[in-house]
Amino acid sequence: MDQDGINISDPNYFSDSLPSTAQYRSKCLETYVSQLVLSDNKRIYRRVFEREELSFLYVDFTFYNKKFDEEDWEASLSFELYLLTEVEPIMLDFAQQIRTIGKNENIVTITDNWGNEEPGKVWQVGKYRYDVWVNGNMAESCIFYIQDYGVVLPSANPYLNVYSLRLFESGEKPVSPGDRHYLSCFRHDATRFVWAEIEFENRLQGQQWMGEFTFCFYNDARMLIAMQNMVVPVSTLGNNKTFRIEAKHGHETQVTWVKDMYTVEVWFLGIKIASTAFEVGDKDRYGSNRLETPQTKQATETEKINNEKSKLPDKSITEGDSLSEENLLAGLNGMVGLEAIRRKLADYIAYVKYNKLRKSRGMEDDGAINLHAVFMGNPGTGKTTVARTLGKIYYQLGLLPRDTVFEADRSSLIGRYIGETAPMTQDVIEKARGGILFIDEAYALSKKHDEKDFGRESLEIILKEMSDGPGDLAVIVAGYPREMKGFLEFNPGLKSRFHNIYEFPDYLPDELLRIAEVKAARKGLIIGHEAYYTLEQILTEEFRRRDLSFGNARLVGSIIESAQLNLGVRIMNMPHPENLDTKTLCTLTREDIGRVSLKPGIRKADLPINEELLSNSLSLLNQLTGIERVKQEIHDLVKLVRYQKEINSNILNTYSLHNVFMGNPGTGKTTVARLMAQIFKALGLLERGHLVEVNRENLVAGHVGQTAIKTKEVVDNAMGGVLFIDEAYSLFSPRGTSDFGNEAVEVILKRMEDDRGQFAVIMAGYTQEMQIFIDSNPGLRSRFDNYILFDDYSSAELVYIARSMLAEKGLTPTQEALELLQKYFELNVQQSDRFFGNARFVRKVIEKATRNQLLRLGSTLPSQRTLEIMQTLTLDDVYEFRGTPDGLQTRPVIGFIKRNKLQ
Numbered sequence: 067m068d069q070d071g072i073n074i075s076d077p078n079y080f081s082d083s084l085p086s087t088a089q090y091r092s093k094c095l096e097t098y099v100s101q102l103v104l105s106d107n108k109r110i111y112r113r114v115f116e117r118e119e120l121s122f123l124y125v126d127f128t129f130y131n132k133k134f135d136e137e138d139w140e141a142s143l144s145f146e147l148y149l150l151t152e153v154e155p156i157m158l159d160f161a162q163q164i165r166t167i168g169k170n171e172n173i174v175t176i177t178d179n180w181g182n183e184e185p186g187k188v189w190q191v192g193k194y195r196y197d198v199w200v201n202g203n204m205a206e207s208c209i210f211y212i213q214d215y216g217v218v219l220p221s222a223n224p225y226l227n228v229y230s231l232r233l234f235e236s237g238e239k240p241v242s243p244g245d246r247h248y249l250s251c252f253r254h255d256a257t258r259f260v261w262a263e264i265e266f267e268n269r270l271q272g273q274q275w276m277g278e279f280t281f282c283f284y285n286d287a288r289m290l291i292a293m294q295n296m297v298v299p300v301s302t303l304g305n306n307k308t309f310r311i312e313a314k315h316g317h318e319t320q321v322t323w324v325k326d327m328y329t330v331e332v333w334f335l336g337i338k339i340a341s342t343a344f345e346v347g348d349k350d351r352y353g354s355n356r357l358e359t360p361q362t363k364q365a366t367e368t369e370k371i372n373n374e375k376s377k378l379p380d381k382s383i384t385e386g387d388s389l390s391e392e393n394l395l396a397g398l399n400g401m402v403g404l405e406a407i408r409r410k411l412a413d414y415i416a417y418v419k420y421n422k423l424r425k426s427r428g429m430e431d432d433g434a435i436n437l438h439a440v441f442m443g444n445p446g447t448g449k450t451t452v453a454r455t456l457g458k459i460y461y462q463l464g465l466l467p468r469d470t471v472f473e474a475d476r477s478s479l480i481g482r483y484i485g486e487t488a489p490m491t492q493d494v495i496e497k498a499r500g501g502i503l504f505i506d507e508a509y510a511l512s513k514k515h516d517e518k519d520f521g522r523e524s525l526e527i528i529l530k531e532m533s534d535g536p537g538d539l540a541v542i543v544a545g546y547p548r549e550m551k552g553f554l555e556f557n558p559g560l561k562s563r564f565h566n567i568y569e570f571p572d573y574l575p576d577e578l579l580r581i582a583e584v585k586a587a588r589k590g591l592i593i594g595h596e597a598y599y600t601l602e603q604i605l606t607e608e609f610r611r612r613d614l615s616f617g618n619a620r621l622v623g624s625i626i627e628s629a630q631l632n633l634g635v636r637i638m639n640m641p642h643p644e645n646l647d648t649k650t651l652c653t654l655t656r657e658d659i660g661r662v663s664l665k666p667g668i669r670k671a672d673l674p675i676n677e678e679l680l681s682n683s684l685s686l687l688n689q690l691t692g693i694e695r696v697k698q699e700i701h702d703l704v705k706l707v708r709y710q711k712e713i714n715s716n717i718l719n720t721y722s723l724h725n726v727f728m729g730n731p732g733t734g735k736t737t738v739a740r741l742m743a744q745i746f747k748a749l750g751l752l753e754r755g756h757l758v759e760v761n762r763e764n765l766v767a768g769h770v771g772q773t774a775i776k777t778k779e780v781v782d783n784a785m786g787g788v789l790f791i792d793e794a795y796s797l798f799s800p801r802g803t804s805d806f807g808n809e810a811v812e813v814i815l816k817r818m819e820d821d822r823g824q825f826a827v828i829m830a831g832y833t834q835e836m837q838i839f840i841d842s843n844p845g846l847r848s849r850f851d852n853y854i855l856f857d858d859y860s861s862a863e864l865v866y867i868a869r870s871m872l873a874e875k876g877l878t879p880t881q882e883a884l885e886l887l888q889k890y891f892e893l894n895v896q897q898s899d900r901f902f903g904n905a906r907f908v909r910k911v912i913e914k915a916t917r918n919q920l921l922r923l924g925s926t927l928p929s930q931r932t933l934e935i936m937q938t939l940t941l942d943d944v945y946e947f948r949g950t951p952d953g954l955q956t957r958p959v960i961g962f963i964k965r966n967k968l969q
Contacts, residue, residue, distance in 0.1 A: 243310065328346065447572065529560070624851050728855050765810040
């Protein structure tokens with residue numbers, strides 16, 4: 067057994083290597099905590115436990131008596147309990163039993179236990195092993211796990227949130243998720259295996275845990291016909307936020323299904339978390355039956371109770387503490403600048419209670435309460451936070467059976483080909499059912515100038531669900547104000563279905579200052595008096611200059627994080643920083659605030675510094691010609707990371723790795739990007755440190771719906787490394803065109819937010835074009851805060867590069883040749899424009915000069931070709947480069963530059 071996942075119910079799991087002696091044959095070794103005995107005299111066995119629920123852990127060793135009906139025999143049993151560590155197992159308990167096995171005992175079960183009366187006292191989080199020895203021989207072993215994330219209850223599950231439980235037909239191995247056809251009825255004469263697929267959200271972001279799932283298949287008489295139990299690892303260390311787990315019942319070749327109604331239940335850590343019904347009949351029927359969860363069951367039972375008591379006064383409306391305005395709006399406590407939103411939500415709550423009061427008095431209902439909403443606001447104004455609070459409000463008021471919020475965007479709703487969008491959108495609706503479907507940047511579904519876009523189809527399905535659905539789903543669409551207003555005008559049905567419109571205004575300067583104080587305090591930082599005044603000036607100026615890309619709270623967080631970076635660099639440049647007091651280490655000064663370089667936060671990680679890789683990478687960086695500002699930026703980052711490691715600070719929750727490289731061709735942007743990827747890896751900021759280099763062609767597809775998928779695959783490949791987008795401005799397309807470049811940008815921005823800290827994005831290109839490109843999308847400027855300018859090389863630096871290139875070819879220029887090249891480079895630098903090729907220009911010159919040298923050597927007799935002559939570049943080889951520039955500069959020819967007349 068190992069952490070790759072174990073299938074406990076597999077009949078071969080215990081039988082392939084079971085010990086067998088003349089007296090017995092081992093059957094299984096099972097652990098449990100509950101003393102409840104089932105009807106067949108069995109326990110509720112498990113392999114994963116919560117520390118809080120453990121006082122004593124029990125273990126049952128079961129074996130077959132091979133001396134049955136022959137003779138009695140004596141068994142000496144030893145139970146050994148180990149805590150498995152990375153170093154070596156630690157023995158926690160050793161217990162012995164002497165037991166006489168009677169000849170009338172066919173199957174024998176012997177029990178042992180270990181623990182303490184106080185739950186959790188002697189147990190710690192980890193992986194454990196029980197070993198059983200019989201008469202000196204190893205008889206059986208089992209692995210179990212103890213975790214500490216909270217006991218799972220029907221009303222509260224700290225581990226996961228169930229999205230769906232669906233069924234499909236397949237063979238011994240399940241078909242891939244993209245090829246599954248979900249059914250509510252299966253053909254009795256053609257079904258091999260009925261596969262049950264549960265899909266859920268991992269609520270423990272950034273954690274790795276073991277989940278124990280049990281799938282039970284029942285017929286209509288409630289007889290258990292199959293059970294499959296498995297322990298699987300769940301993690302969000304990569305890009306996994308949604309998980310699928312499958313189990314099956316049936317046979318590959320023999321049809322074993324009979325016409326009947328069936329039920330599938332899924333249990334998790336001893337608690338039933340989901341169930342659904344299905345039928346076996348004369349033909350297949352596509353679709354899924356209703357998902358039953360503890361929340362939906364509770365909502366149904368509550369509804370029945372309310373109907374029975376409909377004629378009685380509803381005391382909870384006026385007396386229930388859990389439904390008080392203060393408790394319902396608790397999720398907004400401490401949030402600055404949301405007073406207007408809070409008042410509007412309070413009015414909404416009062417109206418819902420008013421309708422309930424009318425109903426409790428036998429008055430006619432005032433009509434169904436509209437749960438759908440539009441959130442309009444710039445980045446960082448709290449839209450997602452309010453959506454989660456609204457989900458809890460709907461649930462606690464009994465308007466929805468679940469308090470969950472499922473986030474979606476265009477890429478998860480729109481398919482690549484005709485016929486794909488409808489099932490994708492319906493799938494998202496089913497995952498969100500019972501709670502809130504939150505569609506961020508919803509205007510991406512409404513492309514007015516593209517009649518063939520599949521966004522219209524997705525919108526129509528969502529609108530139909532809002533009108534004709536069972537009423538167990540609330541839809542919230544969110545995005546920038548101007549775009550969302552256009553979105554509501556896109557389809558006549560949108561305005562009629564969205565009655566609740568919440569406007570999230572930009573924060574005022576004094577509100578931004580309060581947010582800054584809160585964020586600094588959470589980081590253990592003190593804003594000095596002069597620094598506070600400087601910060602006030604910066605925020606006021608940013609507020610005055612705000613546009614559609616204004617980041618609000620996100621901007622404030624970036625400023626504080628950047629100031630902390632400057633603080634760390636300043637401290638480490640002081641003599642003997644280890645002798646400074648705590649207040650000095652934590653106080654932001656005017657200098658720190660004044661040198662802000664905005665960087666968004668990143669996920670946690672604890673990867674050690676690879677000193678060898680770091681040393682080699684920095685050595686290669688230092689060997690590059692010029693780019694001194696770039697080198698200094700990277701060296702400052704290295705110092706800062708070392709400082710954060712020394713004080714045990716969370717580095718990746720503080721700094722962003724995303725960069726914009728601006729500069730002319732040949733200034734080293736791609737080379738530096740490769741080195742930065744290795745440096746990020748060496749510092750433990752990235753897990754893999756590889757570079758995925760792409761351009762527009764790798765991201766943008768030629769057909770509707772394909773760009774999002776294509777871009778998503780590129781980002782997936784860059785996870786743990788750096789995504790380098792060269793000539794990124796080519797993704798820009800003016801409004802009104804049908805170009806798909808903007809769609810690729812939207813997907814990248816969404817992934818940068820969702821997968822913060824898991825990969826880095828470097829966008830590169832000409833300075834002017836990159837500045838226009840950053841301003842073309844409201845989300846770009848708020849997510850890219852670190853801009854690095856690559857200056858053109860001086861003529862002296864070009865000469866140095868030329869000599870390095872010649873040295874790589876084993877050539878040494880004569881003094882005359884070197885002087886001519888130097889004059890030629892000086893002349894080209896003086897007359898260069900922004901399309902000057904820099905190092906690329908030098909490479910073309912050297913390639914032509916070495917070709918001239920080879921032609922010259924080819925014209926001499928072999929006897930005259932000495933080693934010295936063959937390794938020398940002479941004046942004749944470079945003579946053509948005298949005088950004026952000859953057009954070796956590199957100019958771009960892409961349409962973007964011509965169209966925008968950027969000269």
